[in-house]
Amino acid sequence: MIMEDGRALINLIAQRQNIEEYQKEHWEGSFEEYLEIVARSPAVARNSWQRVYDMVMSYGQRTLEGGREKLIRYNFFDDPIQDGKDGVFGLTRPLMDLVNAFMSAAQGYGIERRVLLLHGPVGSSKSTIARLLKKGLEHYSRTDEGALYTYGWVDDEDPTNIIPCPMHEEPLKLIPRADRAELLQKLSTPEFKIKIEGDLNPFCRRVYNDKMRKYGGDWTRVIQDVRVRRLLFSEQDRVGIGTFQPKDEKNQDSTELTGDINYRKIAELGSDSDPRAFNFDGEFNVANRGLIEFIEVLKLDVAFLYDLLGASQEHKIKPKKFAQTDIDEVIIGHTNEPEYRKLQSNEFMEALRDRTVKIDVPYVTRLSDEVRIYEKDFNSNRVTGKHIAPHTLEIAAMWAILTRLEEPKNASLTLLQKLKLYDGKSLPGFTEENIKELKEEAHREGMQGISPRYVQDKISNALVAHPEATSINPFMVVNELESGLKHHSLINSEELRGHYRQLLTVVKEEYEDIVKNEVQRAIAADEAAMTRLCGNYIDNVKAYTQKETVINKFTGQPEEPDERLMRSIEEKIGIRESRKDDFRREIMNYIGALAIEGKKFDYKTNERLQKALELKLFEDQKDSIKLTSLVSKVVDQETQQKIDVVKSRLIRDFGYNDESATDVLNYVASIFARGTTKSSS
Structure with missing residues (x-):
């Protein structure tokens, strides 16, 4: 039986083999x-820069909505090879700069004689970008169009x-x-x-x-x-892909880059200058035709930098005892800001500065991109047995982004509003041009603040710190973020630590508004009641704008439009008395335009009206549900049934589980109990 099982497993693998593909790759x-x-196919003889550029372009590109500026997103950086495992979120402009450098080098315009230096704060995806390029080249060399x-x-x-x-x-x-x-x-x-x-x-x-x-x-x-x-590139086999990481300065040896003499063969061949007695296995040697990555390149000893200068500018290296040797490879290094500042202030490093093309890789400053970074590692599928409550990752990401932004010079704009503008939200009085100006006036934005790694670590802590919970919520993560600030190694002043704590207060307040709104919508999510309220409102608006009366459905008698009802809805979204006529005409014109197209009006297609109706219905129903009674121990059966309906809506419509829905209802109930709710929130 065991032998049969073993044979079946071997046959399973045998069926998946592609002998023809293997033979093609090993031609x-x-x-x-x-x-x-x-x-x-002359392209098989491309140089390394041409190959890297073609590899990136082979995955296609798409144009992003970026206002007047045309932004191009290269699909390669979404990591289609590994289903997004190393996908780089955001950073559209830095990646455009990088691909433009590849294109310029591929066409022989001079950048092919430079070191590409990815520069940015710790955890800003510099290593991920280099890793993507190495994996991409490995995969590309196995395709027909990438063959060499x-x-x-x-x-x-x-x-x-x-x-x-x-x-x-x-x-x-x-x-x-x-x-x-x-x-x-x-x-x-x-x-x-x-x-x-x-x-x-x-x-x-x-x-x-x-x-x-x-x-x-x-x-x-x-x-x-x-x-x-x-030729198939392989970092593991040291073919076409090289990686060099500086070690202790006292132990650095330039032969790690250019190869070394094989002393055992000297006795056999009789000379240490015979190339057959030399191991061409330095990182520059093995990376020929492909790419070499220098990790923390500016930590290199000066002796290494001479090799780097020759490799970039002249495309030559100098192995011990031999003449200069030609190489063809893309050289990418990455470094953080303190090391780069040291380079700028060191006059002896002028030659290296002159031979580098610096590409800034800042932290993400768009909230939706930062959320995607955390969703990649923390989602319900991958975190077994733990539900992550809605907005948990969003609130953590919001705080991380706020630490990276500079205070706007416009005194009427808060840091949180600036975050929302960057994320594509609209604010009255702010155009695309204003947002562009905000970004241009902030020179250090994205080059400072909290790293995604810190946030990921604290989310992990929250997951293990509450073993009894089936769900983690934003407050658990915020508590971890705050407690970790005491020991954060990169925060070097109490003033900065205090600023970060104050930003945690900002996101807590924002979270309060978000969940109050969700609970309000869950309470008001009675479709039939919403439709009735909407119909009643539209009947009255129609009569008002056309100077007609409304037929009372109960008495059958004509009545004047119900001004109190209309204003009670319009006030929920800030429509002033002086603007009510304009708003009502706008609604009727919208309904009329739909009728011409043969379409029926649905309040869900008008975001402002939907919000007004939800808030009005919530106000009408909250007293009957007695949400504040949740904070007490005694709840009557009828109220409990209504609360259970709201909880089921939170689970169905907003992604909560039973525990997190209960937590949110209790939290919002405590706000109502404090009397801090805002009628328009």
Whole structure:
């Protein structure tokens, strides 16, 4: 039985295998066959910058609503490869700057000779962007449109053995320099012009020269000893993707970047300058044709920076005991602000500053994007056994955004209103141009404040700190956020700590308004009652605007329009006495326009009217429900039934579970008990 189960599992895997795909990815052939591939598809000979740019563009793009400014969102940064696991939310402009740099470099305008430096505060997605690019290149190299090739040499002593090129170089580099221009012109097309720069690496140069001597200078026989193969990038296998992280300054060794001598082979070969006695396994070597990431690049020792300067500006590295060696790779580094300030103030680092293209990667300043960051890690599906009450992540995100914003110079605008404007909400008197001005006047916005990591940690704490609860709510998370401020390592002043605490008070007040509104809507969510109230209001407005009477449904007698009813609804949304006629005509014109199109009026299509009706119905019904009785221990059966109906609506319409709905009702009841409710909130 065990053997049969094992065989069944093996068969299951066997059915999922794609042998044809594997063979395509591991294609091998002659140099002649490779030239035929290039003739059919010249793009296989792209350089690293062209490949990265094409990889990003292969996933498409979309235009976002951004007022007058055209904003482009590149789908690649949503991480379609891993179903959004490393998706970057927001940061549309910084990502546009990054892709523009790739495009400029791909076209040879100069940025290909620079280090791209992602600069921003801790936790602003710099590492995520670099990780996305590395994973993207790995995946792209396995696709037909992202295919690229390298080569190896037939071993003279054992023809069955192929010695790989240690730096995975482009096979077209084997074409003699004197013949390159003519041959590459024949292989190029009007859409893509092939350009091959640089010479063979020291190892392949040695093998090439040995074989030229062996065959008496007959290049055509030399290339018969070349085997071309498909190249698949892999960070784990150290092929085409390099990552370098500085260690303790005393232990830094530049050979980690450019390779080192293999001392065991020196005895065998008799020379330490024989390239066969050298390991071309530094990060620059293995990242050739692809991308190298420098983590905290500005922590590098000065000796490393010389290598970095040559690699970026000249596309060359200097392995020990060998001539300068050509490389082709995208160099991306990232750093935080203190390190970058140190770079700016260090006159000895002027050469590096001149060879970097800085791309600011700030914190997100749009609330909806920040919420998505937390939803990625904390949602009901992934947090087993815990329900996250509505607005929990939103309130945490709101606080994080507020810490990153600068106080508006406009005294009539609060920080919370500024947050809402940035999130696409409209406020009277503020246009797209005003919002653009707000952003332009705030130079440090997004480069300061609380990191998403801190908030994620505190949400995690809230999940484990209440094992008995089936749900976590905003207050649990806010308490964790506040208690953690005492020990936050990046807050270096009591004044800043006090400011952050005050912002927590702001979001608590905002949450109070949100849940009061939800409970009001749940109480007023009687569709039949809403429809009746709306119908009654519209009948009276119609009679008022047309100077007619209304037929009383009970007495059948004509009556004057009910001004008290109409005003009791209109006042809920701030319609002043002097504006009531305009509002009523606006409603009737809207209904008339729908009638012309053969459509029936529905109050749900008019947001302001719907809100007014909900508030009026809530006011009419709240006393019969006696919500304030929730804070007492004794509730009569009839009231309890009404409360249960409201709770079921909170669960059905707003995403609460039983525990969180009870918590919210109790909380709102306590507000009513304090007498702090606002009639218009």
